[in-house]
Amino acid sequence: MNGTGDCWTEQERLEKVDPEMYDLIRKEKNRQRKGLELIASENFASRAVLEPLSSCLNNKYSEGQPGQRYYGGNEYIDQIELLCQKRALQLYGLDPEKWGVNVQPLSGSPANFAVYTGVVGPHGRIMGLDLPDGGHLSHGFMTSSRKVSATSVFFESFPYKLDPATGLIDYDKLAETARLFHPQIIIAGISCYSRHLDYKRFKEIADENDAYLLADMAHISGLVAAGVIPSPFEHCDIVTTTTHKTLRGARSGMIFFRKGVRKVLKNGTEVKYDLEKRINEAVFPGLQGGPHNHQIAAVAVALREANTPAFKTYQQQVLVNAKVMSKRFQEKGFTVVSGGTDTHLILVDLRPQGLDGARAEKVLEEIGVACNKNTCPGDKSALKPSGLRFGSPALTSRNLKATDFEQVVDFIIEGINLTKEVASSCGPTLKEFRAKLETDEAVRAKIQAVKGRVEAFAEKFPMPGFDEL
Numbered sequence: 348m349n350g351t352g353d354c355w356t357e358q359e360r361l362e363k364v365d366p367e368m369y370d371l372i373r374k375e376k377n378r379q380r381k382g383l384e385l386i387a388s389e390n391f392a393s394r395a396v397l398e399p400l401s402s403c404l405n406n407k408y409s410e411g412q413p414g415q416r417y418y419g420g421n422e423y424i425d426q427i428e429l430l431c432q433k434r435a436l437q438l439y440g441l442d443p444e445k446w447g448v449n450v451q452p453l454s455g456s457p458a459n460f461a462v463y464t465g466v467v468g469p470h471g472r473i474m475g476l477d478l479p480d481g482g483h484l485s486h487g488f489m490t491s492s493r494k495v496s497a498t499s500v501f502f503e504s505f506p507y508k509l510d511p512a513t514g515l516i517d518y519d520k521l522a523e524t525a526r527l528f529h530p531q532i533i534i535a536g537i538s539c540y541s542r543h544l545d546y547k548r549f550k551e552i553a554d555e556n557d558a559y560l561l562a563d564m565a566h567i568s569g570l571v572a573a574g575v576i577p578s579p580f581e582h583c584d585i586v587t588t589t590t591h592k593t594l595r596g597a598r599s600g601m602i603f604f605r606k607g608v609r610k611v612l613k614n615g616t617e618v619k620y621d622l623e624k625r626i627n628e629a630v631f632p633g634l635q636g637g638p639h640n641h642q643i644a645a646v647a648v649a650l651r652e653a654n655t656p657a658f659k660t661y662q663q664q665v666l667v668n669a670k671v672m673s674k675r676f677q678e679k680g681f682t683v684v685s686g687g688t689d690t691h692l693i694l695v696d697l698r699p700q701g702l703d704g705a706r707a708e709k710v711l712e713e714i715g716v717a718c719n720k721n722t723c724p725g726d727k728s729a730l731k732p733s734g735l736r737f738g739s740p741a742l743t744s745r746n747l748k749a750t751d752f753e754q755v756v757d758f759i760i761e762g763i764n765l766t767k768e769v770a771s772s773c774g775p776t777l778k779e780f781r782a783k784l785e786t787d788e789a790v791r792a793k794i795q796a797v798k799g800r801v802e803a804f805a806e807k808f809p810m811p812g813f814d815e816l
């Protein structure tokens with residue numbers, strides 16, 4: 348099927364046209380099905396979400412906004428984009444008089460870049476959570492020797508940090524540095540931070556500096572939609588998001604912006620928001636060309652799915668499962684950063700085990716468990732992260748429940764113990780570790796044995812979006 352109900356003929360199928368690519372996709376499908384997916388930013392979209400992605404919508408150019416396009420033939424494309432916008436506002440309970448949304452950003456990073464471009468312009472000042480502390484690259488990451496993210500090249504970025512003692516955002520320090528840096532945008536958004544954000548406090552700090560508060564809810568937009576964690580919309584001026592993480596949609600990005608009165612001055616004059624035009628024009632013609640209409644349609648489908656009781660139940664289970672992981676790790680003597688989680692992810696600090704994230708991640712990958720190495724509060728170098736980040740959204744989409752997640756943690760601990768075993772019997776460098784891991788026959792046999800059990804376990808669970816092997 349191709350999103351319009353038409354069936355392909357045998358000769359048209361990818362399998363016949365490009366067997367090489369077909370084979371690679373089939374292998375990837377098999378990898379996803381047999382492995383345990385714990386990367387906190389990933390999820391499995393439904394069949395209904397995947398369908399528009401391979402539809403005729405791929406073929407159409409529609410630069411501009413609905414009703415004001417630079418190309419003809421956009422009667423239905425306009426309806427698709429307007430429907431996506433309407434569903435986005437509805438899902439988050441937003442009044443169309445007070446909020447607008449742009450659904451054209453191609454993904455989360457381009458959405459953020461469009462906000463900076465439209466709202467503060469070149470060399471505008473931006474404060475986001477530092478990458479090693481759980482922020483995102485696109486919030487302006489740089490090191491002492493290199494401006495890594497283009498956000499730090501074209502804008503001036505100044506990070507705020509966690510309190511290393513608690514693993515929590517140091518709001519007082521943020522307030523203090525904001526007074527010195529005079530940011531024009533403060534970003535409340537995370538890629539690896541498991542606690543609720545204090546949007547009210549962020550807003551107070553933003554107001555004190557006459558800055559816009561941008562919430563980047565990329566990781567948590569599904570949880571926010573389901574109403575199971577605090578929403579950023581009450582306190583923020585702008586909200587960006589990806590659509591493929593907890594929201595479980597197609598890969599894409601969205602920007603929500605406030606409309607109407609921003610503030611009333613002491614003399615009674617109303618100051619209006621002018622975000623709509625600035626943000627829309629930054630997306631197009633500023634940064635992008637034709638919108639990806641197949642993505643926009645697939646996002647619209649996901650937004651519809653997210654506006655159901657079943658989605659709320661799903662997100663409640665995502666939270667339960669993350670808590671189960673956290674508790675199980677702690678019971679087995681592991682350190683969870685900040686002592687637990689309020690969201691879909693946890694960060695396990697391996698320093699007390701005498702290990703680092705890179706080695707453990709490698710062994711886990713070998714046994715069929717996907718996760719990321721991540722820096723922990725207080726890590727000296729972003730290049731040698733000492734923790735592992737685990738998220739529950741993807742496996743919860745495969746219907747794993749609390750007891751299943753306990754089993755998943757037990758597999759992970761087997762992997763960590765194997766990591767210790769290998770690390771203690773080889774030289775100190777990562778290269779020596781890898782060599783031992785790849786060539787030692789006894790180690791290989793142990794890995795194969797665990798991997799076999801992981802695969803047998805994973806295969807029991809259904810895979811959304813896949814109709815065949």
Ligand SMILES: *Cc1c(COP(=O)(O)O)cnc(C)c1O
Nearest residue numbers: 454455456483536537538565589
């Ligand atoms: C994932 C993420 C993004 C970027 O999304 P891409 O779609 O990968 O560009 C932006 N911000 C945050 C907080 C994220 O976690």
